[in-house]
Amino acid sequence: MVNQGGSPSRSSRTAFFLVSLMVVALLPMISTPVSAAASISLSVSPGSQTVNPGDSGEYTVRVYNTGDDPVTVNLQASNEPGEDCNGFSSTIGQIPGQIEPGQYEETTMNVTVAQTVEADTACDTTVSATISAVLGAPGTEPPSEPETSTVTTTAGDGSGSAIWGVDLYFDGVEDRNQKTLTYTGSSSILTYSITVENTGQQNSTTVNLTISERDDGGCGNSAGLTAELSDTTVTVDSEDTETITVDVEVPDGQEADNYCWEVTGTVTTPNPTEEISDTVDLELEVPVLKECSMSLSKTSITLNPEQEGSLTATLTNDGNSDWSVSMSRSGERASWVSFDGPSSGVLPYGDGSGTKAFDLLIMPDDSENAGSSNSITIQARDGNTVKCSEVVTIILGQSFGA
Numbered sequence: 001m002v003n004q005g006g007s008p009s010r011s012s013r014t015a016f017f018l019v020s021l022m023v024v025a026l027l028p029m030i031s032t033p034v035s036a037a038a039s040i041s042l043s044v045s046p047g048s049q050t051v052n053p054g055d056s057g058e059y060t061v062r063v064y065n066t067g068d069d070p071v072t073v074n075l076q077a078s079n080e081p082g083e084d085c086n087g088f089s090s091t092i093g094q095i096p097g098q099i100e101p102g103q104y105e106e107t108t109m110n111v112t113v114a115q116t117v118e119a120d121t122a123c124d125t126t127v128s129a130t131i132s133a134v135l136g137a138p139g140t141e142p143p144s145e146p147e148t149s150t151v152t153t154t155a156g157d158g159s160g161s162a163i164w165g166v167d168l169y170f171d172g173v174e175d176r177n178q179k180t181l182t183y184t185g186s187s188s189i190l191t192y193s194i195t196v197e198n199t200g201q202q203n204s205t206t207v208n209l210t211i212s213e214r215d216d217g218g219c220g221n222s223a224g225l226t227a228e229l230s231d232t233t234v235t236v237d238s239e240d241t242e243t244i245t246v247d248v249e250v251p252d253g254q255e256a257d258n259y260c261w262e263v264t265g266t267v268t269t270p271n272p273t274e275e276i277s278d279t280v281d282l283e284l285e286v287p288v289l290k291e292c293s294m295s296l297s298k299t300s301i302t303l304n305p306e307q308e309g310s311l312t313a314t315l316t317n318d319g320n321s322d323w324s325v326s327m328s329r330s331g332e333r334a335s336w337v338s339f340d341g342p343s344s345g346v347l348p349y350g351d352g353s354g355t356k357a358f359d360l361l362i363m364p365d366d367s368e369n370a371g372s373s374n375s376i377t378i379q380a381r382d383g384n385t386v387k388c389s390e391v392v393t394i395i396l397g398q399s400f401g402a
Contacts, residue, residue: 038067038134040099041146044109044127052156052199053087053119054165054276056112059151061092063106063129065099070135072098076128077109081150081382085123087114090152098135111153115276116213119157126150157278165200166207167263168280180283185252185291192246192282196265198236199323200276202342207234207265211246214281220257225250225284227261248284253352256321259284290325291318292325292347292380299390304397310340310359311392313378317347317354323382327358331376336364336394347380362394370398 030304051057063073066300077092079085081115111125127149131142133225157177170176172195181190208234213222234242246263266277297312315325326344329337340359348354360378361401368374374396379389 001056007128038071038131038137038140038142039068040064040071040073040129040131040147041066041125042129042149044149045149048152048154048374050154051111051113052167053113054119054200055156055240056110056113058129058155059109059111061107061109061127061129062096062104063099063147064104065101067102067134069137069140070098070100071131072133072135074130074132075107075396076130076146078126078128080124080126084121085160087117087121087155088112088123088125089114090125092366096190111114111151113153113155115274119153119155119278122152122154124150124152125242162268163200163202164205164267164276165198166267166276166278167197167199168203168263168265168278169197170280171195172241177279178281178283180250180285182285182287182325183254185289188250188252189285190248192248194246194263194280195241196234196236196244196245197241198238200267203237205236205238205267207242209233209244209263209265209269211261211263214260214262218258218262219260219283220255222259222284224254225259229263240365246282250284250286253318254286254319255349255351256286256288259286261351288321288323289319290321290323290382290387293317294378294380294388295387295388296378296390296392298392300393300395301362302395302397303362305364305366307397309362310360312357312359313380313390314357315347315357315388316379317352318351320352321347321348322346322354325356325387326381326383328379328381329360329376330379331374332369333364333374333394334376334394337373337376337378337392360391364394364396365397368396370396372396 037039043062045060049057065071075092079088092109094109095105098322099105128146134142135138168181171193180386196207209229211229227248230245236242260283262279262281264277264279266275268275293316295314301309303309325347338361339359347356372393375391377389377391379386
């Protein structure tokens with residue numbers, strides 16, 4: 001107990017000291033809380049798209065605030081260095097204001113493809129999002145490393161937008177830029193239908209059309225074929241179409257192979273250094289055709305029973321490739337005919353003039369009446385299929401015993 005006007009007792013001093021220690025211990029618990037590190041995530045969609053030369057593709061850019069404090073961000077877009085991105089340009093909008101914790105804000109990025117970029121050229125564009133400020137947490141330094149996301153823009157095979165543009169495709173079906181027809185021999189002319197579309201904004205646009213042979217691997221020399229355009233120029237209004245045809249004439253005996261051409265539509269702009277064009281590919285498949293014609297050295301022969309005669313069957317290859325042929329005979333008296341040597345072999349193509357001869361022996365018996373005519377068919381087969389045939393008539397003479 002403290003006397004009035006006197007000094008504090010020992011117990012009072014001890015209590016004061018203990019209270020002071022407790023206050024010091026509680027100071028860290030009541031100091032200003034520290035925020036978690038600021039962080040964001042980034043997404044860009046779609047991840048890829050195809051854009052015709054002269055057009056722009058739009059991407060959606062979203063920035064998510066995954067931290068505890070509001071932030072502001074800075075966005076940048078850059079194309080991958082190199083020739084692949086020549087003719088591609090990108091612009092990105094900024095996000096105004098702040099992004100609240102647990103929320104996202106979005107903007108757009110546009111990638112423009114120049115008219116001169118070739119089809120199927122692909123360019124990668126990387127979007128970077130960097131935190132520029134952390135709000136509500138004074139003294140907090142934003143992360144120095146940006147979040148990034150990369151998208152791919154591929155030039156399409158048409159050309160469009162702006163003032164001039166042209167797109168070619170088959171049979172009125174957009175994006176059908178390749179077509180193959182197969183020659184069956186039933187018709188010597190095969191026709192391809194091509195749509196020419198003005199994808200620009202200029203009316204009465206003249207499109208010049210050309211056809212040329214492609215020398216891709218797997219394509220044969222088409223020197224023996226005739227491919228003709230129905231039109232070499234067409235005039236088309238904006239967003240309108242015209243139809244042209246390509247007729248390919250196939251001569252008899254055309255060698256089996258694949259033949260390839262491309263049709264190009266070109267718009268010449270007022271700038272002589274800038275030509276807008278599009279192409280389509282057409283192919284003709286000429287499969288192996290196994291065809292023949294036959295001639296007999298004799299179509300009629302008179303023989304007595306047990307008398308031997310002979311004739312030759314000559315085959316001409318009317319197909320377009322070497323093929324294996326087997327000979328046979330049919331008819332009620334087919335047993336009178338036999339082959340003098342091989343009855344099968346390769347019928348050569350010989351550039352359309354190949355031939356092969358087979359020798360036959362004929363020996364009738366006396367099972368028919370004298371003077372009777374007996375027909376036997378000589379056949380050339382591909383497997384079980386008769387490809388050509390001729391008939392020989394055997395007139396039976398007098399038997400020796402008659």
